[in-house]
Amino acid sequence: MTGHNVLHTMGYDAFGLPAEQYAIESGQHPRVTTEANIANMARQLARLGLGHDRRRVLATTDVGYYRWTQWIFLQLFESYYDAGSGRARPIAALVAELDAGDREPDEHTLPAGSSWSDLGDADRRRVIDAHRLAYVSEAPVNWCPGLGTVLANEEVNAEGRSERGNFPVERRPLRQWMLRITSYAERLLDDLDLLDWPEPIKLMQRNWIGRSTGATVAFAAEGGDPSIEVFTTRPDTLFGATYVVLAPEHDLVDAFTAAAWPEGTPNEWTGGGADPKTAVDAYRAATARRSERDRQAESRVKTGVFTGTFAINPVNGDPVPVFIADYVLTGYGTGAIMAVPAHDERDFAFAKAFGLGVVEVVHPPASWFAEHGLDDGAPVEQWPDAFTGEGIATASANDDVSLDGLSVPDAKAAITGWLGVQGTGRSTVTYKLRDWLFSRQRYWGEPFPIVWDDDGFAHAVPADQLPVTLPEIDDFTPRVSDDPDALPEPPLARADDWVKVSLDLGDGPRTYRRETNTMPQWAGSCWYELRYLDPHNDEAFVDPEIEAYWMGPRSPGESGGVDLYVGGVEHAVLHLLYARFWHKVLFDLGHVSSVEPFHRLFNQGYVQAYAFTDDRGFHVPAAEVVEGDDGTFTHDGVPVHREYGKMGKSLKNSVTPDEMYEAYGADTLRLYEMFTGPFDQSRPWNTRDVIGVHRLLQRIWRNVVDEHSGEVTVTDGAVDDDTLRALHQMLDAAADGYESLRFNTVVARITEYNNHLIGRFDGGVPRAAVEPMVLALAPLAPHVAEELWERLGHDTSLAWHDFPVADPALLVAETVEIPVQINGKVRSHITVAPDASTDDLEAAARADARIAELLDGAEVTRVIAVPGRMVNLVVK
RNA sequence: GCCCGGAUGGCGGAAUCGGUAGACGCGGAGGGCUUAAACCCCUCUGACCCACCUCGGGUCGUGCGGGUUCGAACCCCGCUCCGGGCACCA
Numbered sequence: 001m002t003g004h005n006v007l008h009t010m011g012y013d014a015f016g017l018p019a020e021q022y023a024i025e026s027g028q029h030p031r032v033t034t035e036a037n038i039a040n041m042a043r044q045l046a047r048l049g050l051g052h053d054r055r056r057v058l059a060t061t062d063v064g065y066y067r068w069t070q071w072i073f074l075q076l077f078e079s080y081y082d083a084g085s086g087r088a089r090p091i092a093a094l095v096a097e098l099d100a101g102d103r104e105p106d107e108h109t110l111p112a113g114s115s116w117s118d119l120g121d122a123d124r125r126r127v128i129d130a131h132r133l134a135y136v137s138e139a140p141v142n143w144c145p146g147l148g149t150v151l152a153n154e155e156v157n158a159e160g161r162s163e164r165g166n167f168p169v170e171r172r173p174l175r176q177w178m179l180r181i182t183s184y185a186e187r188l189l190d191d192l193d194l195l196d197w198p199e200p201i202k203l204m205q206r207n208w209i210g211r212s213t214g215a216t217v218a219f220a221a222e223g224g225d226p227s228i229e230v231f232t233t234r235p236d237t238l239f240g241a242t243y244v245v246l247a248p249e250h251d252l253v254d255a256f257t258a259a260a261w262p263e264g265t266p267n268e269w270t271g272g273g274a275d276p277k278t279a280v281d282a283y284r285a286a287t288a289r290r291s292e293r294d295r296q297a298e299s300r301v302k303t304g305v306f307t308g309t310f311a312i313n314p315v316n317g318d319p320v321p322v323f324i325a326d327y328v329l330t331g332y333g334t335g336a337i338m339a340v341p342a343h344d345e346r347d348f349a350f351a352k353a354f355g356l357g358v359v360e361v362v363h364p365p366a367s368w369f370a371e372h373g374l375d376d377g378a379p380v381e382q383w384p385d386a387f388t389g390e391g392i393a394t395a396s397a398n399d400d401v402s403l404d405g406l407s408v409p410d411a412k413a414a415i416t417g418w419l420g421v422q423g424t425g426r427s428t429v430t431y432k433l434r435d436w437l438f439s440r441q442r443y444w445g446e447p448f449p450i451v452w453d454d455d456g457f458a459h460a461v462p463a464d465q466l467p468v469t470l471p472e473i474d475d476f477t478p479r480v481s482d483d484p485d486a487l488p489e490p491p492l493a494r495a496d497d498w499v500k501v502s503l504d505l506g507d508g509p510r511t512y513r514r515e516t517n518t519m520p521q522w523a524g525s526c527w528y529e530l531r532y533l534d535p536h537n538d539e540a541f542v543d544p545e546i547e548a549y550w551m552g553p554r555s556p557g558e559s560g561g562v563d564l565y566v567g568g569v570e571h572a573v574l575h576l577l578y579a580r581f582w583h584k585v586l587f588d589l590g591h592v593s594s595v596e597p598f599h600r601l602f603n604q605g606y607v608q609a610y611a612f613t614d615d616r617g618f619h620v621p622a623a624e625v626v627e628g629d630d631g632t633f634t635h636d637g638v639p640v641h642r643e644y645g646k647m648g649k650s651l652k653n654s655v656t657p658d659e660m661y662e663a664y665g666a667d668t669l670r671l672y673e674m675f676t677g678p679f680d681q682s683r684p685w686n687t688r689d690v691i692g693v694h695r696l697l698q699r700i701w702r703n704v705v706d707e708h709s710g711e712v713t714v715t716d717g718a719v720d721d722d723t724l725r726a727l728h729q730m731l732d733a734a735a736d737g738y739e740s741l742r743f744n745t746v747v748a749r750i751t752e753y754n755n756h757l758i759g760r761f762d763g764g765v766p767r768a769a770v771e772p773m774v775l776a777l778a779p780l781a782p783h784v785a786e787e788l789w790e791r792l793g794h795d796t797s798l799a800w801h802d803f804p805v806a807d808p809a810l811l812v813a814e815t816v817e818i819p820v821q822i823n824g825k826v827r828s829h830i831t832v833a834p835d836a837s838t839d840d841l842e843a844a845a846r847a848d849a850r851i852a853e854l855l856d857g858a859e860v861t862r863v864i865a866v867p868g869r870m871v872n873l874v875v876k
Numbered sequence: 877g878c879c880c881g882g883a884u885g886g887c888g889g890a891a892u893c894g895g896u897a898g899a900c901g902c903g904g905a906g907g908g909c910u911u912a913a914a915c916c917c918c919u920c921u922g923a924c925c926c927a928c929c930u931c932g933g934g935u936c937g938u939g940c941g942g943g944u945u946c947g948a949a950c951c952c953c954g955c956u957c958c959g960g961g962c963a964c965c966a
Contacts, residue, residue: 200880204961207879212965232966245966300964327964337966346964432965569960675901676888682959689888692901702916736892745890748900755900759917819896824947826896864946870895874946 065531067467068541069523070449072582073134074460075589077450080131081183088133088183088588095128106131125457133180133585134438136458140249140288140330141437143172148488149441150176152520153434155574171288174488177439177448177517181581185209185431188580194559196600198680201572208573210432215416216334217425219244219311222319226255228311231333231430234343235419236403236411238315239396240361241338242351245304245323247330248287253280256322258308268354269306269321276308280324287326302327302350313338314424315415316398325350333430341386348386358383362391362408436578438520441490443470445518451501452513459505459512468514471498492516525575526582529562529597544591552593560594569603576601602741605682607673611651612640622653647685655685667781668694674743674780693747697784700754700777703765704788712791713764723769725810726756732806734776743780750777767792772804820845821872827854830871838865845871 079088083106097103098116105116109130111123119127129135142151146167155162156169181188189209192202214233221227228244246253258276273279283305304325311322320338327346328337341351341358351358360380364387369376372384393411396403401418403411419425439448447468449461461468473495493499493516502511527541533550534542553560561583567575576598583597612625612633620635633640645651660669671693677683706713719727730753737746753773757765771792778785778798789798816834818841819826828850832841842863845851855875862874 200961203880207962210962210965214966230966234966302964325964327966329965332965339966344966346966349964430965572961678889681882681889683888686888686902689902692888696901698916740892742892744888745892745900748890751900817896821895821947824895824945829896862946864895866895870947872895872946 065524065528065535065541066446066469068531069446069519069527070461070466070468071463071541072527072586073446073519073523074449074463075591076134076179076585077132077458077460079133079585079589081133081180086187088585090589091128091131094131122455129458133183135178135180136175137178137435138173138175139178140171141174141176142169143174143488144169150174150437150439150488152437176437177515179436179438179581181436181577182431182433184581184584185211185433186429187584188433188577191559191580191584191596194557195561195596195598197598198601198603201569201576201601201603204572205577208433208577211429212431213427213429215412215419215425216428217314217338217419219313219320219338221256222310222312226252228252228256228322228336229334230336230338231428232338232340234340234408234412235415235425236393236396236406236408237340237343237361238313238338238415239403240340240342240359241313241320242341242357242359243321243323243339244311245325245328245337245339245350246307247328247335248284248324248326249330250324250335252336253284253307253324256307256309256311261306261308265306265308266355269323271305273305276306279305280307283324300346300349302346302353304350304354314419314422315396315401321356323350323354331434332432342380342383343386343388345386345388359395360387361394361396361403362387363394364389364391436581438523439517440520441488442518443473443491445520446523447492447518448515450515451503452515453510458515459503461503462505465503470518471495490516490518492518522575522578526579527586527597529565529579530583530586530592542592544593547591548593551597553595559596559599561596561599564600564602565598566602566604568606603680605678605680606646607685608645608682609647609651609653609655609685611643611645611653613643614638614640619652622651623655644684646682655687660690664690664694665783667697667784671697671747671781675747677744679741679743696747696751696754697781699758700750700773701784701788703754703757704770704774705791712793714767714770714792715761715764717761717764717766719766719769723756723760723766725813726753727769727772728806728810731772731776731804732811735803735806738779746776747780750780774798775801775804816868818868819870820848820851821870822851822854823874824872827851834868836867838863838867841865841867841871842873845873 078091080091080094081087082089082094094105098105101117104110105127109127110116111119114123116124116127142153142156144151144162144167147162151162151169161167162169189206189211192205195202212233214231215235216229216231217235217238218227218229228246230244232238246256257280260275261270270276271279271283273282283303302325304323304327307322307324309322310319312318313320327350328335337347339347339350339356340361341347341356342360343362348358350356358380363377366376368387368389368391369378374382390408393403393406393408396411396415401414403414406414416425416427420427447470449466449468450458451461452458471492473491492514499514499516500511501514502509504510530542530547530551534540534546537543551560551562579597583592584595586592587595609622611622612620612635614620614635620640625633625635625640643651645653647654657666657669660672668690672690675693676686676689701707704712704714730749733749734746737743737749750773757769757773761769774785774788774792775798778789786798789801794801812834814833815831817829817831820828820830828845828848830841830844830848832844836844842865845865846855851873855873858875860873860875864872864874
């Protein structure tokens with residue numbers, strides 16, 4: 001690290017606080033938790049009118065917290081999610097209970113038909129590993145050859161390309177570290193209600209978590225075993241299920257693949273395969289090879305093959321054919337569906353393509369038929385599309401239960417109840433959220449504090465041996481092979497001396513191999529707000545008392561967390577979801593007292609600017625583009641096209657801060673950015689406008705200092721009433737604007753007030769009129785304000801001075817001018833006391849010469865008078 | 877396709893609770909200061925019409941079309957366009 005280690009964060013910096021004041025030379029970072037620092041921070045925030053007696057403040061520190069990031073990873077590795085309590089617990093507690101015979105492991109982790117007590121050591125170890133919050137999984141992952149690494153789902157965009165670098169991404173099965181974020185889906189969803197975040201961001205997280213309620217239903221094989229569990233949100237349509245589809249990767253595909261095609265299998269069901277196994281294998285191979293991008297390109301064309309077997313619809317005993325198709329996703333629900341073509345668009349398309357049955361079980365309203373140009377009640381064969389709306393159940397009865405005549409919600413409840421009694425189904429909640437793919441094949445990144453033994457089991461590196469540091473190597477690139485089946489090789493795997501390690505993990509020194517993947521860039525950002533509280537703590541990642549002081553909930557039921565967090569929307573479902581997950585794990589394990597990391601969130605907008613492309617579609621430097629008289633644009637004499645976008649390197653449309661510092665200074669740049677519009681809104685950069693705020697700073701300066709002599713010109717003279725009122729109104733508006741982060745209006749009010757001062761006082765502006773303004777300006781223009789403060793004779797920083805508070809008595813004007821309307825149209829104005837009664841207002845309005853003239857004796861049928869606001873006379 | 881946001885002068889934007897639309901700034905016009913220019917200071921600046929020595933007055937106006945209300949930039953219904961998110965999630 002070179003130069004300054006500046007105490008700032010997204011949230012802190014956004015206030016425009018004088019970061020330089022806190023700049024500390026490298027190697028001497030402050031402990032923000034010293035009393036002096038806490039007091040200082042609290043004053044800073046009080047100065048901003050944020051109104052709390054104590055405030056948590058973020059402060060950046062040096063990197064080098066690998067050690068604690070690794071330590072937290074080990075907490076995930078050594079914990080499991082206890083469904084009973086809904087909390088993470090140490091895995092040691094689980095093992096103790098298993099050994100004592102107090103409980104059995106989660107079913108899906110046990111080998112079929114066994115119990116804990118039957119298992120040998122290796123199997124027990126596998127069961128334990130399957131419970132961990134950090135676990136290794138062989139699963140299809142997003143492999144990005146261009147980056148030589150795998151990516152999390154959240155890092156892959158809709159075009160099947162990497163968020164970073166825009167490289168193609170393909171699916172490939174790989175052994176990777178995963179974090180069990182899905183266990184926290186419900187709490188991540190519910191606790192959004194505790195947060196003061198923009199609704200659109202909450203909504204994005206809700207959609208990403210994607211909770212949906214429905215039912216799982218068992219469709220048994222014709223012979224009775226095994227059963228396919230399907231997930232549906234429409235159990236009410238179960239009588240209309242005419243086939244079942246497994247995801248191509250589903251575990252039961254082999255079990256359901258017949259030896260030969262049944263009699264009468266249509267040709268198009270076989271995919272050209274001589275027998276079901278050939279067809280299924282070919283289809284699976286084809287699916288596996290297709291990248292996400294190819295799938296996208298082929299839009300919604302439905303493909304699939306018949307497995308040659310049938311399953312039994314539990315409500316009516318009908319055999320329904322079992323297909324595999326890639327429109328069913330392996331990672332969602334149970335990876336298998338019941339298809340109800342009459343009431344699901346995708347099933348409808350598939351059924352039409354494969355000639356499968358379509359059975360109406362929800363009767364659409366007349367309006368639906370009309371919209372589709374059908375006669376009311378037209379038979380399902382004529383439907384151009386599935387009906388997915390609300391309707392009345394029909395043709396949905398067996399000997400035991402009838403849904404006929406019920407609405408969709410009632411039918412869902414009725415059939416779910418019946419399935420429960422039969423033991424063939426139950427209501428279920430599923431989420432779109434998947435577990436978080438946490439390993440990368442990169443050099444830069446925290447190494448996993450994990451070693452592998454010869455039997456392939458992972459072991460934690462003891463906490464006292466952390467951090468595991470990166471070895472020195474020469475070649476940092478991941479090995480990219482032309483062989484499509486070659487496994488990605490992380491750069492660390494080539495550091496043989498580092499990989500092989502001898503450790504005593506309690507059973508004597510043994511040789512292990514280090515994990516050679518590294519953690520993604522998110523790992524550090526998942527908890528940095530905690531480390532900033534206590535950056536030099538060698539005993540813990542944060543002292544619990546310090547965490548409780550800065551982040552702890554202020555009253556029961558509150559989330560706690562950072563008071564204000566400012567950042568871009570691009571983090572909505574990445575950083576902000578990951579960090580919440582880690583925080584909740586740490587909360588469960590008793591390491592933090594806050595349930596959420598960030599209490600209030602604010603998204604700043606982007607600065608945008610025009611960008612220009614030439615005929616090849618390449619961007620040319622915007623600064624070099626010349627605008628012609630006819631509104632066309634040229635670069636080096638070549639015509640270019642204008643577009644508009646986020647200011648940055650890729651569009652070559654940046655104005656660098658350096659240019660602005662050079663021309664106007666840092667305060668002007670900061671003030672400009674705060675002034676041009678609401679902080680949360682993207683808006684264009686317009687260099688021409690910068691001069692406006694620059695002038696403001698000069699005018700303020702000249703109200704304090706004679707620009708020729710450099711002498712301070714303020715006087716000890718009295719402040720007149722008008723000025724005093726103007727001052728306090730400005731202070732009130734400024735405090736309000738800071739609180740609500742509407743900095744643009746603060747600038748406007750300060751400008752207004754400063755304009756009021758100009759030319760008003762002969763021989764200098766009174767000190768009492770100027771000093772509060774300087775304090776109010778400081779968050780927006782810290783350097784100028786600090787300089788003025790010193791020249792005004794103060795020998796300590798204004799950072800130590802409280803934010804001036806408006807006197808409520810001075811906020812009320814002596815008189816106000818309010819409009820008088822006739823029939824809602826403004827016809828005149830009257831000047832009245834702000835608290836004049838409605839009767840007084842009416843009298844004053846009628847007394848107004850122009851109003852009297854316009855009324856001309858007409859009958860006033862109604863008077864609406866709002867004190868301090870307006871009077872409206874309603875006439876016939 | 878679905879889900880969010882947004883649209884106000886020539887430009888960025890203000891109007892926080894349904895109560896004087898256009899604060900503040902940029903740009904523009906005119907004037908003062910100056911040998912001159914810059915800086916600075918002052919006045920004006922939504923459109924249209926009437927009046928004009930002067931004060932002024934009227935109509936329209938917040939993307940479009942309707943509605944509710946004494947009164948709508950703000951609430952409701954139906955659209956258009958722009959920005960963002962998700963997208964075979966059963």
